[in-house]
Amino acid sequence: MTTSSPTVAASQPQKVVDARKAGSMVFAASVFLLCAWVLVPIYFLLVNTLSSPEEVAAFPKTFIPPFNFGSLEFFAGFSGIGNALKNSALVAIVTMIMSIGVGAPAGYALSRFEFRGKAAFRILILMTRAFPLPLLALPLAVMFIRTGLDDTIIGLAIVHTTLALPFAVLITFSLFSGIPVELEEAAWTLGCNRVQAFRKVVLPLVLPGITASAIFAFVISWNEVFAASVLTIENRTLTAFLLQSLDVSPLHLKFAGGFVLVVPALIFIFAVRKYLFAMWGIANR
Amino acid sequence: MAEIQIKNVAKTFGSYQALHSIDMTISDREFMVLLGASGCGKTTLLRIIAGLETPSVGEVWIGDKRVDHLPPRQRGIAMVFQNYAVFPHLTVFENIAFGLRMNKLDDATIKERVNRTANLMHIEQLLQRYSGQLSGGQRQRVAVARALAMEPDVILMDEPLSNLDALLRLEMRAELKGVLADSNTTTIYVTHDQVEAMSLADRIAVMHEGRIVQANNPVEIYRNPAAHFVGSFIGNPPMNFLNATKGGKGKWNVAGKSFSGPQSGQENLEFAIRPEDVTLNGGGLDAKVRIVEPLGAHNLVTCDVDGSLFRAVIDSDSKVKAGEHISLAPMQDRIRWFDPQTTLAVA
Amino acid sequence: MENKHLPYMLLLPATIFLCVFFIYPFTLVAWEAFSKDGAFTMEHFQTMTSNWKFEISFWNTLLLAAAVVPIQLALSLLMATMVSKMQKGRDIVLYIWTIPLGISDLAAGIIWLAIFDQSGYLNSMLYGLGVIDQPENFLSYQNKSTIFIAIVLAEIWRATAIMLVILVAGIGLIPKEYYEAAEVFGASNWKRFTKITLPMLKPSLQTALVLRVILAFEVFAVVAALGGTNFPVLMGETYNWQFELQDGNVAAAYALVILAISIVFTLVILRVLRVPKGAQV
Numbered sequence: 001m002t003t004s005s006p007t008v009a010a011s012q013p014q015k016v017v018d019a020r021k022a023g024s025m026v027f028a029a030s031v032f033l034l035c036a037w038v039l040v041p042i043y044f045l046l047v048n049t050l051s052s053p054e055e056v057a058a059f060p061k062t063f064i065p066p067f068n069f070g071s072l073e074f075f076a077g078f079s080g081i082g083n084a085l086k087n088s089a090l091v092a093i094v095t096m097i098m099s100i101g102v103g104a105p106a107g108y109a110l111s112r113f114e115f116r117g118k119a120a121f122r123i124l125i126l127m128t129r130a131f132p133l134p135l136l137a138l139p140l141a142v143m144f145i146r147t148g149l150d151d152t153i154i155g156l157a158i159v160h161t162t163l164a165l166p167f168a169v170l171i172t173f174s175l176f177s178g179i180p181v182e183l184e185e186a187a188w189t190l191g192c193n194r195v196q197a198f199r200k201v202v203l204p205l206v207l208p209g210i211t212a213s214a215i216f217a218f219v220i221s222w223n224e225v226f227a228a229s230v231l232t233i234e235n236r237t238l239t240a241f242l243l244q245s246l247d248v249s250p251l252h253l254k255f256a257g258g259f260v261l262v263v264p265a266l267i268f269i270f271a272v273r274k275y276l277f278a279m280w281g282i283a284n285r
Numbered sequence: 286m287a288e289i290q291i292k293n294v295a296k297t298f299g300s301y302q303a304l305h306s307i308d309m310t311i312s313d314r315e316f317m318v319l320l321g322a323s324g325c326g327k328t329t330l331l332r333i334i335a336g337l338e339t340p341s342v343g344e345v346w347i348g349d350k351r352v353d354h355l356p357p358r359q360r361g362i363a364m365v366f367q368n369y370a371v372f373p374h375l376t377v378f379e380n381i382a383f384g385l386r387m388n389k390l391d392d393a394t395i396k397e398r399v400n401r402t403a404n405l406m407h408i409e410q411l412l413q414r415y416s417g418q419l420s421g422g423q424r425q426r427v428a429v430a431r432a433l434a435m436e437p438d439v440i441l442m443d444e445p446l447s448n449l450d451a452l453l454r455l456e457m458r459a460e461l462k463g464v465l466a467d468s469n470t471t472t473i474y475v476t477h478d479q480v481e482a483m484s485l486a487d488r489i490a491v492m493h494e495g496r497i498v499q500a501n502n503p504v505e506i507y508r509n510p511a512a513h514f515v516g517s518f519i520g521n522p523p524m525n526f527l528n529a530t531k532g533g534k535g536k537w538n539v540a541g542k543s544f545s546g547p548q549s550g551q552e553n554l555e556f557a558i559r560p561e562d563v564t565l566n567g568g569g570l571d572a573k574v575r576i577v578e579p580l581g582a583h584n585l586v587t588c589d590v591d592g593s594l595f596r597a598v599i600d601s602d603s604k605v606k607a608g609e610h611i612s613l614a615p616m617q618d619r620i621r622w623f624d625p626q627t628t629l630a631v632a
Numbered sequence: 633m634e635n636k637h638l639p640y641m642l643l644l645p646a647t648i649f650l651c652v653f654f655i656y657p658f659t660l661v662a663w664e665a666f667s668k669d670g671a672f673t674m675e676h677f678q679t680m681t682s683n684w685k686f687e688i689s690f691w692n693t694l695l696l697a698a699a700v701v702p703i704q705l706a707l708s709l710l711m712a713t714m715v716s717k718m719q720k721g722r723d724i725v726l727y728i729w730t731i732p733l734g735i736s737d738l739a740a741g742i743i744w745l746a747i748f749d750q751s752g753y754l755n756s757m758l759y760g761l762g763v764i765d766q767p768e769n770f771l772s773y774q775n776k777s778t779i780f781i782a783i784v785l786a787e788i789w790r791a792t793a794i795m796l797v798i799l800v801a802g803i804g805l806i807p808k809e810y811y812e813a814a815e816v817f818g819a820s821n822w823k824r825f826t827k828i829t830l831p832m833l834k835p836s837l838q839t840a841l842v843l844r845v846i847l848a849f850e851v852f853a854v855v856a857a858l859g860g861t862n863f864p865v866l867m868g869e870t871y872n873w874q875f876e877l878q879d880g881n882v883a884a885a886y887a888l889v890i891l892a893i894s895i896v897f898t899l900v901i902l903r904v905l906r907v908p909k910g911a912q913v
Contacts, residue, residue, distance in 0.1 A: 031714060035728045041789060042731070044753050045743045059767055060756035102645045109642035121643055124650055129843065131658065132850045132894055134867075135887040138874060139660035140653065162653045169646060185337050186370035188357040190435065191387030194635075200383075204374045223736030225853040226867065230874055239738050239853070246856060251749065254857075258742030265734030273727050277801045 042262065048252070049259040056252040075256035084241040085260070087153065088222055091237055094157035095164055095221035096214045102161070103168025104210065110169070111176035128166045136162055137227035144231065151233045159227045164217035171213040171275075175206045212275035219268045223261070287348045287361065287438030287471045288313050289334065294343030294353075296329055303329045305495045306343065311488075316465060316472045318482040321492035322518070327475045328443055330492070334473060335364050335441050347439060358387075363432035364441040368448060369424040371416040377403070377427050378412040384435045402430040405464055422453045429461065433468060440465065442474045446481060458484060479519050483507070491515050510621065513555065513628040522560050522585065522596045527570075529556040529622070537622075540570050540591035544615070546622050547631045554631060555623040560585070561598040562619035565605075569614030572597070574607050588613070658891075664884035676881040680873075680889075689864035690889070696780075696865065697848035700787045704844060705837075707788065708795035713825065715796075716803050726800070733793040740790035741857025745771075748782040748858065773862045783863065786854045791847060795840040802836025803829065838905045845901065846894045866890050 047063065048056055052070035055062070075081060110118065136159055141150065149155035179202055187197035228240040236244065242257045269276075289311040296304040304326045311317045319327040332338040334345055336357035345353040352360045363384070372380050381399045390398075403409045406426040416424060425445060432440050445461075446454045462485055465472050476482055482489050483503045490500040491514075499511035510516035516524035529537040529546065530553055537546040539556045546554065563569065572588035572595055579601060586597045586605055590613070597613050605611055622631040665676055680686050715726055732740065747753045748770045755767040770778040806829065814824045830837075852867035866886060874883040 027714070027717075031718070031725055034711060034714075035725060037789070038728055038731055041743045041747060044746045048746050057751055059751040060759045061751065061753055063753075063756075102649050105642040106646035109639040113639035115636075115639045117640075117643075121647065124647070128650065128654060129846070131654075132846060132867075132887075132890050133654075134850060134852075135661065135870070135890060136654065136657050138870070138880065138883055138887055139657035139664065141874075142660070142664075142880065143657065158653055161649070165646065165649060180368065180370065182366045182368060182370035183372060185335075185357075186364065186366055186372070186431075187383070188337070189335060189362060189364040189441075190384030190431070191358045193356065193358065194638075196387070201372055201374075219734050223734075223739070225736065225738045226850070226871065229871065239736060242738055242742075243853060243856060247860065251745075251751075254742050255746060258739045258746075261736050261739040262743075265736065265739075266731060269731060269734035270727065273723070273730070276730060276733075276797055277804065 045255060045259055045262065048255040051252070053250065053252040056255060057250075071252040071256045072259075075253055075260070078253060080236065080241060081238075081257075084236050084238045087232070087235050088238040090153045091157045091160060091228075092218045092221040094153060095160040096217045098157060098161040099164040099168040099217040100172075100210060100214050103165050103213075104172040106169045107172025107174075108176050110173045112181065125166050125169055128162070133163050134159075134224065134226035137230040141231055151231070151235055153235065156228055156231045156237070157221070159231060160221035160224055161217075163224065163227075164220045167220070168213055168217055171216070172206075172210065175209040175213070176202070178209075179205050209275055212272040215268045215272050219265055222264060288346075289439060289471060289473070290344075290346040291330075291334070292344040292346070294330070294333060294340045294345065296326075296333060296338065297341050303495055304333075304340075307497060309490060309497060309500060311471060311473060314469055314471055316474065316485060316487040318486035318489045319473065319475045319492055320477070320479060320482040320489050320519075322477055325492040326495040327477075327492045331441055331443055331473060331475045334439075335362055336360050361438040362441055363435040363437035363439070365428045365432050365443065365445045367444040369421075369428040371419070371424050371427050371431075373416045375415075376412065377408060377414050377416075377419070380416070380427055381412075381431045381434050383431065388435075398434050398436075399430075402434040405433065406430040406460075421449055422457065425449060425457060429464070433464070437470060439471045439473065440468075442472065444476055445474075447476070447478070454481075461485065479521070491518065493518070508619075509630065510557075511630050513557075513623045516557055516621065516623070520559060522598070524557045524559050524621075525590075525593075525595045525597075526623075527556045527590060527593055527595070528625075529554045540593075542570055544620060545617075546620070549622075549624075549631055551624065553625055555625050557621040557623060558615045558619060560596040562616045563597045563599075563613040564616065565599055565603055565611060566614040567612050569612040570595070572611050572613050574605055574609045574611060577605055577607055586611075661884045661887050661891075664881050665888045668881070676879075676885045679879075680882050680885045685864045685869055689866050689869045692863060693849060693851065693866045694893075696783060696787070696851060697845060699780075699784050700791075701841070701844055701848055703784075703788055704792045704795055705841065708792050708799050708840070711792070711796050712799035712803055713829065715800055730793045730797055732790050733797065735790060736853070737790060737851075738853035738857060740786050741854040744782055744786035744789070744854075745857055748778070771858060771860075771862070776862070779859045779863050782858050783851075783855055786858060787848070787851065790854065791844065794847070795844050798836050798840040798843070799833065802833050802840075805836075806832045834905050834907050838902060841901045841905070842898050845897045849890055849894050849897075 047061070047065045049071055050065040050067050050069070051062075052066070052068040053074055054070075055066055055068065056071060106121070110122070140155070140159055144150040144152075144155045149158070183201050183205075184197045187201045188194070192200060223239065225239045225243055228237045229243050232240050238257065238261060242249075242254065242261070246254065291307050291309045294304060294307045295302070307330060319330060321327045329338060333340050333353070334347075336352065336355060340353055343353070344351055347360055347362070357364075372383065375383065378399055381402060382395050385395045385398060399412070400409065403412055406429055408423060408426045408430060411419065411423060411427075416427070419427065425448075428445070446457055449457060458481060474485060486503055488500060488502055489506050491498045491506060493514045499506060499515050501511075506515060507519055510519065510524070513526070517526070527539050529539045529544070531551070532538040532543055535545050535548045537544050537554060537556065544556065546556070570590050572590045574586055574588050576587040578585040578587070582601065583598050584601050584603065584605065586599055588595045588597065588611070595613070599605065623629065624631050666672055666674070668675055711729055715722060715729075718725060735743075745752070749755075750767050750769045750771075754770065755764070758764045759767065769775065770782065810828050810832070811824055814828055819827060850867050851865055852871065855863055855865050855868055866889060870883050870886040870890070873879050873886060
C-alpha cells in the first residue's frame with residue numbers, strides 16, 4: 001500500500017465498507033424482487049379465487065382478497081369437477097406406484113451392479129429426455145383403443161409413468177448409491193439374505209427419499225395437460241377438463257380451477273424441497 | 286473348531302487377475318494378518334472367505350465344511366468393515382443385537398450377550414445412542430462388539446483401524462489384541478500397516494500382486510524375508526540392497542569389499558542388510574553421507590554406497606555430518622542374499 | 633453373494649415398459665405420419681404444410697423458444713450464483729424460487745391470465761396509476777405483440793425454476809478449493825464466474841438447456857390459456873389435428889416435426905457445450 005497522506009488512508013477503508021454495504025443492499029433487493037416475481041402472480045390468483053364471481057369480472061380489481069367463497073362454491077358445484085378431481089388424483093396415484101415400482105428396482109440395479117448392457121440401459125433412459133414425451137399420447141391413443149385401455153385411468157397413468165420413469169430411475173439410483181454397500185454386506189454377514197438385508201437395512205434408510213421421488217411422480221402426473229387431454233374423453237382429469245372448457249367457461253371457474261391445481265403442487269414441492277437438489281444433481285450425469 | 290483352508294483360489298475381474306492360485310491354511314484360533322500394499326489382493330481374498338465375492342476357481346473350507354458356494358450368513362463368520370458399517374437407523378444396542386435377532390435368539394440371551402460384548406468394548410453407556418452421535422473410535426467399538434456378539438468361529442477384519450487417528454489406533458490395537466485373544470475365534474485381519482501386522486499377528490501373510498509371497502510369524506518375516514519384495518516392504522526404513530558379484534567359492538564382492546555368502550553357481554546375487562544391522566566400524570562399506578535425520582533415540586543416515594541408496598540407523602551420539610565419508614560394517618549374521626532373477630532368498 | 637441374473641431381472645420391468653410405451657409408440661408415430669392404407673406416402677406432410685397455420689405455428693414455436701430460453705439461462709445463472717453466495721434464508725429463498733417447478737403449465741397460463749385479462753391486474757394497476765382511462769384488451773387478436781409478451785413472461789415465470797435447480801445442484805458439485813485458489817491468484821468475482829463457474833458448470837448447463845429447449849418446443853397449455861387460437865404453436869396444432877380435425881396422420885406428421893427440431897437442438901447443445909474427455913471433474 002502506498003498512501004501519501006493519513007487522511008486518504010483513513011477514508012479508503014470507509015469507502016470500501018460503503019461499497020460493500022451498497023453491494024449487499026443491491027443483493028438483498030434483487031433477492032426480494034425475484035421472490036416477489038414468483039409470489040405476486042400466485043397471490044393474484046389467490047385473490048381472484050377468494051372473490052365472488054361478480055368481483056372476478058369487475059374492474060378495477062382489489063389487491064386484497066375479499067374472502068368470498070362464491071367462486072370456489074361455483075367451482076365445487078360445477079358438473080364434472082368432482083369426477084375430474086377424482087380422476088386426476090387416481091391417475092397420479094397409479095403413476096406414482098407404477099413409476100416407483102418399475103423404476104426403483106432399476107435404480108437399485110444401476111447403483112449396485114456392474115454388468116453388460118448397463119451403458120445401453122443408461123442411454124435408453126437418457127434418450128427419453130431428448131424426446132417430447134407427451135406426444136406419445138398420439139400413437140398410444142390408437143394402441144389403447146385396440147386394447148380397450150382408451151379413456152381409462154390406467155391408460156393415462158401409463159403415459160404419465162413414461163414421463164416419470166426416467167426421473168424415478170435416476171433419483172432412486174442416486175438414493176441407493178448414497179447407501180454404502182458395506183451396510184448391506186454387514187447385514188449379509190450378520191445372517192441376512194439379500195431380501196432381508198434390503199428390507200431391514202436399505203429400505204429404512206432410503207424410504208424418505210423414495211417418498212420424495214414418489215411425490216415428484218405424483219406432481220408430474222397431476223400437472224400434465226397434453227396427454228391427459230388427448231387420451232381422456234369421459235374420464236377427464238382436472239387439467240384436461242380445464243383445457244377443454246377454456247373457451248367456454250367463465251373466468252371465475254378458470255381461476256378457481258387453476259388455484260386447485262396449484263395448491264397440491266405447492267405442498268408437494270415443500271415436502272420434497274430437501275431432495276430437489278440431490279435429485280437434480282445426479283440427473284446431470 | 287474352525288480351521289480355514291484356502292485351496293488354489295484365484296479371482297479375475299474381467300481381464301484383470303486379482304488373485305493367482307492362493308493356497309493357505311489358517312489354524313484354529315490363529316490370528317492371521319494379510320499384509321500388503323493397496324491393490325495386492327488382500328481385501329479380495331478376505332471378501333472371498335467372507336462370501337462377499339465368489340472365487341473364479343478354487344475352494345474355501347471353514348472347519349470341515351466347504352463354503353465357497355454358500356452365502357455369508359451360512360459360513361459362521363462375522364466381519365468388521367473398514368468404515369465400520371454401523372447401521373445408522375438403529376441404536377447401538379440394536380446394532381449389536383442385529384445378528385442375534387436374525388438367528389432368532391430369545392430376548393434374554395440377546396440382552397445378556399449385547400451387554401457382555403458392550404462391556405468388553407467399553408461402550409455400555411452408549412447403547413441407546415445412534416451412529417450419528419458416536420465418534421469414529423466409538424463406531425469402531427460398536428462394529429467389533431457386533432461381530433463378537435455373534436460368537437462366530439471366524440472373525441474377518443478389513444482394515445478396521447485405518448480410519449482412526451494415530452493415537453486412537455494405538456489404543457484400539459492393544460485392546461483388539463486382548464479381546465480377540467480371549468475370544469477363542471480364528472481371526473483374519475487385513476491391513477497395509479506393517480506395525481499393526483507385527484504387533485497383532487500370530488502369523489503374517491505378505492501379499493504382492495495377487496500372490497502370497499511369504500507367510501510366517503512376524504519375527505521370521507522381519508529377519509528372514511523370503512523374497513526381495515518382503516525385505517523392501519517390511520521394516521521402516523526397509524532393507525538395503527546392493528549388487529554382489531562372485532569373487533570365489535562362497536565369496537562375494539559388494540561395493541569393493543568381500544563378504545562370505547552362499548555357495549551358489551550364479552555370477553550375481555543381491556546383498557541385503559537392514560539399516561539397523563550396520564555399525565560405524567572401520568573396514569566396512571565406504572559410504573558418502575547425503576542426509577542425516579535425527580529421530581531422537583538414533584539418527585537415520587542416508588548415504589551413497591557404490592552409486593546405490595543406502596540407509597543406516599546409527600546411535601544419535603555419533604557426530605556424522607552430511608558430505609562425510611564413513612565406513613559402515615554389516616553384521617555378518619544379519620546379511621541376507623537374494624537371487625536377482627527369481628528375487629527369492631538364497632541360503 | 634453374486635448373482636449374474638439379478639441385475640437383469642431388476643432392469644427388466646423398466647426396460648419392457650420403455651420398449652412398449654416409449655420406443656414402440658414412436659415408431660408407430662413415424663409409421664402413421666408416412667403411411668396411408670399401408671403404403672408409404674408424403675401426403676400427410678403435404679396436408680400439414682399446405683395448411684396456412686403450419687408455417688405460423690412453426691415460427692411462433694421457434695420465436696418463443698428463442699425469446700424465452702436465453703432470458704431463462706441468464707436469469708437462472710444469476711439466481712443460482714446468488715443462492716450460492718447466500719447464508720441466511722437460503723432455504724426459504726430457494727423454496728420460493730422453485731415453487732413454479734411444481735406448477736402445471738396450464739395453471740401458469742391461468743395465473744398470467746389473471747394479470748393480462750381485460751379485467752385483470754395489469755389493467756387495474758395501469759388504471760389506478762392513471763395511465764389508461766379504460767381497460768385495454770391485451771389478449772385480443774389485434775394485440776399479437778402483447779399476447780406474445782404475456783406468453784413469454786408466463787413461460788419465464790413458470791420454467792426458469794427447472795434450470796435453476798439443475799444449476800444450483802451443479803454449482804454445489806464444484807469444489808470450493810478452486811474458488812479459493814482463484815482468489816489467492818487475485819481473480820475478481822466476475823473472473824471467478826467466467827473462468828471457474830461457467831466452464832465447470834458445462835455438464836449442468838447441457839442438461840438444463842436440453843431439458844428446457846425440449847420443453848419450450850412442447851409449449852402448449854400456457855399458450856392455450858393466454859392466446860387461445862390467436863397464437864398457434866406446433867403442439868397446439870398437433871392437438872387440433874388429432875381432436876378437432878380428427879386426422880391422426882397429420883397430427884403424427886406434426887409430432888415428427890417437433891421431434892425433429894427437438895433432436896436437432898439437443899445435438900447442437902451437446903456439441904456446443906461438450907466437455908473434452910479427461911477435462912471432466
